[in-house]
Amino acid sequence: xxxxxxxxxxxxxxxxxxxxxxxxxxxxxxxxxxxxxxxxxxxxxxxxxxxxxxxxxxxxxxxxxxxxxxxxxxxxxxxxxxxxxxxxxxxxxxxxxxxxxxxxxxxxxxxxxxxxxxxxxxxxxxxxxxxxxxxxxxxxxxxxxxxxxxxxxxxxxxxxxxxxxxxxxxxxxxxxxxxxxxxxxxxxxxxxxxxxxxxxxxxxxxxxxxxxxxxxxxxxxxxxxxxxxxxx
Amino acid sequence: xxxxxxxxxxxxxxxxxxxxxxxxxxxxxxxxxxxxxxxxxxxxxxxxxxxxxxxxxxxxxxxxxxxxxxxxxxxxxxxxxxxxxxxxxxxxxxxxxxxxxxxxxxxxxxxxxxxxxxxxxxxxxxxxxxxxxxxxxxxxxxxxxxxxxxxxxxxxxxxxxxxxxxxxxxxxxxxxxxxxxxxxxxxxxxxxxxxxxxxxxxxxxxxxxxxxxxxxxxxxxxxxxxxxxxxxxxxxxxxxxxxxxxxxxxxxxxxxxxxxxxxxxxxxxxxxxxxxxxxxxxxxxxxxxxxxxxxxxxxxxxxxxxxxxxxxxxxxxxxxxxxxxxxxxxxxxxxxxxxxxxxxxxxxxxxxxxxxxxxxx
Numbered sequence: 001x002x003x004x005x006x007x008x009x010x011x012x013x014x015x016x017x018x019x020x021x022x023x024x025x026x027x028x029x030x031x032x033x034x035x036x037x038x039x040x041x042x043x044x045x046x047x048x049x050x051x052x053x054x055x056x057x058x059x060x061x062x063x064x065x066x067x068x069x070x071x072x073x074x075x076x077x078x079x080x081x082x083x084x085x086x087x088x089x090x091x092x093x094x095x096x097x098x099x100x101x102x103x104x105x106x107x108x109x110x111x112x113x114x115x116x117x118x119x120x121x122x123x124x125x126x127x128x129x130x131x132x133x134x135x136x137x138x139x140x141x142x143x144x145x146x147x148x149x150x151x152x153x154x155x156x157x158x159x160x161x162x163x164x165x166x167x168x169x170x171x172x173x174x175x176x177x178x179x180x181x182x183x184x185x186x187x188x189x190x191x192x193x194x195x196x197x198x199x200x201x202x203x204x205x206x207x208x209x210x211x212x213x214x215x216x217x218x219x220x221x222x223x224x225x226x227x228x229x230x231x232x
Numbered sequence: 233x234x235x236x237x238x239x240x241x242x243x244x245x246x247x248x249x250x251x252x253x254x255x256x257x258x259x260x261x262x263x264x265x266x267x268x269x270x271x272x273x274x275x276x277x278x279x280x281x282x283x284x285x286x287x288x289x290x291x292x293x294x295x296x297x298x299x300x301x302x303x304x305x306x307x308x309x310x311x312x313x314x315x316x317x318x319x320x321x322x323x324x325x326x327x328x329x330x331x332x333x334x335x336x337x338x339x340x341x342x343x344x345x346x347x348x349x350x351x352x353x354x355x356x357x358x359x360x361x362x363x364x365x366x367x368x369x370x371x372x373x374x375x376x377x378x379x380x381x382x383x384x385x386x387x388x389x390x391x392x393x394x395x396x397x398x399x400x401x402x403x404x405x406x407x408x409x410x411x412x413x414x415x416x417x418x419x420x421x422x423x424x425x426x427x428x429x430x431x432x433x434x435x436x437x438x439x440x441x442x443x444x445x446x447x448x449x450x451x452x453x454x455x456x457x458x459x460x461x462x463x464x465x466x467x468x469x470x471x472x473x474x475x476x477x478x479x480x481x482x483x484x485x486x487x488x489x490x491x492x493x494x495x496x497x498x499x500x501x502x503x504x505x506x507x508x509x510x511x512x513x514x515x516x517x518x519x520x521x522x523x524x525x526x527x528x529x530x531x532x533x534x535x536x537x538x539x540x541x542x543x544x545x546x547x548x549x550x551x552x553x554x555x556x557x558x559x560x561x562x563x564x565x566x567x568x569x570x571x572x573x574x575x576x577x578x579x580x581x582x583x584x585x586x587x588x589x590x591x592x593x
Contacts, residue, residue: 089477223444
């Protein structure tokens with residue numbers, strides 16, 4: 001991993017064993033690490049050390065992890081990744097809607113966390129640069145400048161809403177998006193609760209762009225949370 | 233008997249029944265008293281008391297006993313239609329009749345209580361047996377991976393420098409795999425507990441079945457390996473109101489079950505069908521099938537078949553049944569005539585599917 005250029009990571013986690021293995025794993029991949037065991041201290045560290053990425057556990061002893069995210073988001077745009085338990089889908093949605101960029105469910109493998117971190121850091125750095133005119137993953141190619149979509153060499157016709165949904169996913173490629181976030185972005189805030197619109201259009205995109213829509217390679221579902229466009 | 237009626241209405245119904253039965257005995261005796269000895273009329277009343285005692289609780293039986301004596305005196309002992317008694321030997325008749333009636337009602341009550349206690353003991357013994365079986369199975373299942381994790385980790389810690397790279401990697405692999413197995417077991421136990429305690433809230437939203445099948449296959453990921461998976465889901469299948477997280481779990485459990493009990497290259501087929509009542513989803517394999525007669529038992533807790541790879545928690549299919557029933561659906565298994573087994577479940581659709589914004593092309 002060379003693309004993280006020794007990025008500074010702030011880890012807010014009260015469990016000593018989790019901090020221990022993350023210290024070893026992140027260190028081995030060239031990240032520098034600042035550790036914090038409480039939400040209050042984490043917020044102070046974030047303000048003084050100005051990390052490139054924050055990893056926050058949702059179950060902290062003092063503050064709710066979601067409150068930490070809200071307070072951080074009042075002044076910082078630093079990417080935030082949440083650690084949470086499986087089965088806490090509501091908490092994940094709350095954290096994502098509060099401004100977290102992504103999540104991993106405990107227990108998780110280091111590979112999964114590193115992949116999420118790479119995507120989050122890439123989005124943070126590309127926010128300062130002009131948008132790329134094309135997006136490619138596997139056989140799928142989206143030409144944003146000419147509004148054209150290809151699978152392999154074949155051009156695929158999309159309806160305006162399908163295209164808008166696709167470009168929204170492309171803009172955040174690799175990152176999870178909640179149903180609310182996608183609905184607001186594509187249909188507008190009054191439709192934020194109409195998750196079935198999204199599911200129907202997602203099914204249409206898969207039918208047009210996936211080789212097997214029942215085994216999607218690009219348009220991935222995060223059950224109970226939202227969707228993710230594969231980026232690797 | 234009276235135990236399936238709630239307490240207060242049962243009491244009133246019991247007393248009502250006592251009055252009714254005594255009235256009926258009186259009417260019957262009155263109709264035929266010209267043909268009967270007085271002693272036989274007493275028998276009619278005692279029969280009534282036995283009936284009331286058998287069907288109600290102690291209070292109504294006592295009432296029936298007292299009412300019988302009074303009615304007998306009033307209607308059948310001279311002077312008729314009066315409580316006055318001319319012949320004092322009838323006082324002995326009344327006393328004996330009352331005592332017999334009371335003894336009958338007391339005995340009947342005692343028998344009923346004993347029967348209820350025996351039934352309760354049987355139910356609790358069954359619960360206890362299942363709990364013990366679950367406990368011993370769970371502690372075995374928890375200890376096995378823990379033992380290999382502890383063993384592998386301590387080997388690495390204590391003699392890691394004497395082991396070659398391949399062995400070290402094998403031990404690490406074992407730790408990783410066993411921790412994964414432990415995780416799945418704990419998830420199953422938590423899920424089963426949540427389903428049984430009624431703590432599961434079914435959050436229904438309109439979903440395409442195809443998306444959940446895709447999510448389940450995606451989550452199984454590596455465990456699927458090179459296994460051929462054939463999906464047949466019609467594009468026009470209607471949306472279904474369901475809890476996406478729960479139904480994804482259900483599909484994962486069914487597919488995982490097929491993976492465990494069939495050879496590695498054997499295909500898994502997933503299909504969905506729609507009709508007026510809802511949808512039916514099928515996860516079918518080409519494995520050895522179920523032993524005849526086990527089609528129902530497979531959904532019981534702790535049922536385990538002859539898995540070729542590793543032992544499951546014995547809870548996977550019980551969880552499936554819990555999830556389907558929480559949705560108001562049905563799940564069953566059938567051996568396929570061509571070989572293998574098909575697990576099928578239904579999800580009812582009672583409401584009209586929501587409207588979708590008009591086509592935008």
